[in-house]
Amino acid sequence: MTMKELYEIAFHAIKPMKLKQYGEAGQVACALESGSGRIFTGVCADLPCSLGFCAEQAAAAQMLTAGETRIRKIIAVSEEGNILPPCGRCRELISQLDEENIHTAVGIGEGREAFLEELLPDMWDRREI
Numbered sequence: 443m444t445m446k447e448l449y450e451i452a453f454h455a456i457k458p459m460k461l462k463q464y465g466e467a468g469q470v471a472c473a474l475e476s477g478s479g480r481i482f483t484g485v486c487a488d489l490p491c492s493l494g495f496c497a498e499q500a501a502a503a504q505m506l507t508a509g510e511t512r513i514r515k516i517i518a519v520s521e522e523g524n525i526l527p528p529c530g531r532c533r534e535l536i537s538q539l540d541e542e543n544i545h546t547a548v549g550i551g552e553g554r555e556a557f558l559e560e561l562l563p564d565m566w567d568r569r570e571i
């Protein structure tokens with residue numbers, strides 16, 4: 443699957459909704475291609491008191507629920523259609539799910555992608571002890 447096809451799946455998974463009080467969800471959606479070639483999606487949740495989760499985390503949780511850990515490609519898209527590079531926490535999360543995820547292709551902008559290892563140089567768990 444191309445990154446453009448993955449983008450389309452993520453874009454169609456966007457589902458903005460208001461939650462209790464000031465909470466919102468679904469303004470950003472993520473699609474990932476797993477090691478087996480299956481596609482998993484997830485949406486973000488922004489809640490008061492700094493609670494919530496990123497769309498990448500929701501998609502990764504779906505993948506883990508299906509018993510997979512390897513991510514070949516991943517992309518997150520805003521409701522405006524912009525590609526959002528993963529935050530630092532999500533970069534770290536992706537890297538810790540599977541040894542091979544350092545080679546995950548990550549959508550970082552229109553027509554632009556990078557391998558996770560380029561987004562996480564000098565990883566803390568790769569150092570010589």
Ligand SMILES: [Zn+2]
Pocket residue numbers: 496497498528529530531532533
């Ligand atoms: Zn994140």
